[in-house]
Amino acid sequence: MRIVVQSDAFDLGAEVDAMRQGRTDIGAIASFVGLARDMNDGSGVAAMTLEHYPGMTEKALARLVDAAASRWTLLDVTVIHRVGRLLPGDPIVLVAVAASHRGEAFAACEFIMDYLKTQAPFWKKEETPAGDRWVEARASDDAAAARWNQP
Amino acid sequence: MRIVVQSDAFDLGAEVDAMRQGRTDIGAIASFVGLARDMNDGSGVAAMTLEHYPGMTEKALARLVDAAASRWTLLDVTVIHRVGRLLPGDPIVLVAVAASHRGEAFAACEFIMDYLKTQAPFWKKEETPAGDRWVEARASDDAAAARWNQP
Amino acid sequence: MRLHVLYFARLRERFGVAEETLDFAGTTAADLVAVLQARGGAWAEELGGGRAFRVAVNQDIVALDAALPDQAEVAIFPPVTGG
Amino acid sequence: MRLHVLYFARLRERFGVAEETLDFAGTTAADLVAVLQARGGAWAEELGGGRAFRVAVNQDIVALDAALPDQAEVAIFPPVTGG
Numbered sequence: 001m002r003i004v005v006q007s008d009a010f011d012l013g014a015e016v017d018a019m020r021q022g023r024t025d026i027g028a029i030a031s032f033v034g035l036a037r038d039m040n041d042g043s044g045v046a047a048m049t050l051e052h053y054p055g056m057t058e059k060a061l062a063r064l065v066d067a068a069a070s071r072w073t074l075l076d077v078t079v080i081h082r083v084g085r086l087l088p089g090d091p092i093v094l095v096a097v098a099a100s101h102r103g104e105a106f107a108a109c110e111f112i113m114d115y116l117k118t119q120a121p122f123w124k125k126e127e128t129p130a131g132d133r134w135v136e137a138r139a140s141d142d143a144a145a146a147r148w149n150q151p
Numbered sequence: 152m153r154i155v156v157q158s159d160a161f162d163l164g165a166e167v168d169a170m171r172q173g174r175t176d177i178g179a180i181a182s183f184v185g186l187a188r189d190m191n192d193g194s195g196v197a198a199m200t201l202e203h204y205p206g207m208t209e210k211a212l213a214r215l216v217d218a219a220a221s222r223w224t225l226l227d228v229t230v231i232h233r234v235g236r237l238l239p240g241d242p243i244v245l246v247a248v249a250a251s252h253r254g255e256a257f258a259a260c261e262f263i264m265d266y267l268k269t270q271a272p273f274w275k276k277e278e279t280p281a282g283d284r285w286v287e288a289r290a291s292d293d294a295a296a297a298r299w300n301q302p
Numbered sequence: 303m304r305l306h307v308l309y310f311a312r313l314r315e316r317f318g319v320a321e322e323t324l325d326f327a328g329t330t331a332a333d334l335v336a337v338l339q340a341r342g343g344a345w346a347e348e349l350g351g352g353r354a355f356r357v358a359v360n361q362d363i364v365a366l367d368a369a370l371p372d373q374a375e376v377a378i379f380p381p382v383t384g385g
Numbered sequence: 386m387r388l389h390v391l392y393f394a395r396l397r398e399r400f401g402v403a404e405e406t407l408d409f410a411g412t413t414a415a416d417l418v419a420v421l422q423a424r425g426g427a428w429a430e431e432l433g434g435g436r437a438f439r440v441a442v443n444q445d446i447v448a449l450d451a452a453l454p455d456q457a458e459v460a461i462f463p464p465v466t467g468g
Contacts, residue, residue: 031181121465124391243385
């Protein structure tokens with residue numbers, strides 16, 4: 001398990017290669033990269049700055065990964081989240097999950113992303129033509145996380 | 152859209168970087184890599200050979216991608232499937248889907264993999280201690296594909 | 303009519319043939335399967351109902367009642383196992 | 386008891402303070418929120434019920450009825466928006 005909060009860019013290929021290096025038991029690696037877009041809520045976005053809660057952030061991400069690992073049989077998980085100022089097109093977050101079978105890898109990867117969106121203490125501030133604005137939390141993110149609690 | 156059948160290894164990082172290069176409208180890239188395992192159906196596997204139906208394969212993969220693109224709003228899709236002899240740990244298949252939002256990217260990526268498993272003309276032959284054997288199709292793969300037809 | 307018939311994977315190995323060109327007097331994919339099955343041996347075992355197989359006509363998977371056009375490329379193969 | 390209180394994102398900006406150490410006579414997170422809200426201005430606007438906020442105690446998100454231990458690190462912040 002690898003959990004990192006950093007301002008530098010990450011390398012998806014290198015992270016996934018590191019997961020599978022020297023192993024022959026992994027059948028599936030599902031991964032996700034979230035990127036900064038040039039538009040949000042109908043407005044152009046020139047840049048964004050990600051603030052976080054140092055100390056709690058790493059704990060919160062580890063809890064998400066533990067929750068996924070208790071729900072599915074996982075072989076490895078990597079979560080990297082960037083902080084600081086990012087431009088449109090820049091990668092923000094990486095989640096990669098290795099498992100024996102694809103169903104578990106896909107489910108755990110999406111689960112971690114859905115909970116990260118509602119549980120991990122990051123906040124985005126966007127630079128728009130009308131000035132800076134804090135991004136508001138979305139009800140759709142709460143709904144995405146809540147569906148994992150259904151039977 | 153990029154669909155390739157090849158014997159060479161692929162580079163996940165390079166494929167995903169190529170999708171996002173020069174774009175600022177992508178918010179999410181979900182990707183999947185399937186790998187050859189050293190065990191299957193309770194038996195050790197020393198190597199596998201992937202056979203396909205040249206001509207139909209590319210058409211079948213394009214149809215899967217079209218079906219996904221008609222169901223979700225996608226910005227780009229890459230599918231690469233290897234053929235020939237592979238060793239445990241070797242990547243077999245890559246599916247990467249770019250979209251504005253993560254729900255669509257995840258769903259389309261998993262949809263393409265589920266249908267690839269039941270619709271694309273590839274066949275695996277495994278080298279085991281008891282001799283060579285053709286892998287049998289799994290009922291669980293039919294079930295995974297069928298769930299996308301539910302309302 | 304004339305058909306170009308391809309076999310893949312386990313069927314190719316069990317039949318000992320990868321492709322053949324046939325003169326065919328029937329109409330549907332099921333008619334062709336019946337002709338092949340009548341060859342006996344591995345043909346009867348694999349196509350006689352005990353094991354699953356798929357038929358593609360001009361590179362699209364079809365149901366057994368599909369009509370075969372003249373000069374069609376017909377492929378018969380086991381359920382797929384890629385990915 | 387003594388509490389170390391942190392504010393993040395919009396709340397940090399609106400309150401004009403990132404952290405403070407408080408002597409606190411109450412028991413629960415709700416009691417602390419009531420004390421802060423009574424400061425008026427942005428404090429009343431942000432914590433007065435009209436806008437959503439979250440409270441973490443020693444780096445775990447808690448409900449408002451959670452008891453605050455002495456020397457706790459309490460953080461108050463808007464709903465998160467990372468990822």
